[in-house]
Amino acid sequence: MKNNVKITRLKTSMTQEKLARKVGVTRQTIGLIEKGEYNPSLQLCVAIAKELNKTLDDLFWEVEV
Amino acid sequence: MKNNVKITRLKTSMTQEKLARKVGVTRQTIGLIEKGEYNPSLQLCVAIAKELNKTLDDLFWEVEV
DNA sequence: ACTAGATGTAATATATAAATTGCATGTGCA
DNA sequence: TGCACATGCAATTTATATATTACATCTAGT
DSSP states (O other): OOOSHHHHHHHTTOOHHHHHHHHTSOHHHHHHHHHTOOOOBHHHHHHHHHHTTOOHHHHHSSOOO | OOOSHHHHHHHTTOOHHHHHHHHTSOHHHHHHHHHTOOOOBHHHHHHHHHHTTOOHHHHHSSOOO
16 A cells, blocks of 8 residues: 655654654554555544644555555 | 445445445445444555545545534 | 664564354335 | 345454564664
């Protein structure tokens, strides 16, 4: 699942660790989502989007390769 | 996880069964998602959105109660 | 050169999404 | 009335997202 989480997170200068704590998961989970190797739950996607001040579509909809 | 799947599906006159088959899950899974009792995976959300010609935000973002 | 912070990755355990099966109810139609 | 179809719902099983722990690499700062 390719997505825009990493590039968006970096723009906010937030670390994986901090984002993970904010949304209630571990750093590893964020890392794998950013790599596109996880198929995260809707709840987690929404939490990440809100934390990064984006919407679901911004981060996860038809992300260009 | 409140969402707009049911109302959107009904507008297309598609049954739970048919939507389920199109996105590769069972009728029960669609039923539970529509009821808001499941926390579906991102992949499944995307598949449902595409099948209903909507985006993630249309179906799953800040759905009004 | 050394250290601390950020990230990548891998193995195993746990929680939960989803499948499977089965039965009940309601509605439209012959 | 009776049948086919759509849906609700519950119990159990299976697949997989996520946690946990641990170690490695890389970079910036001292």
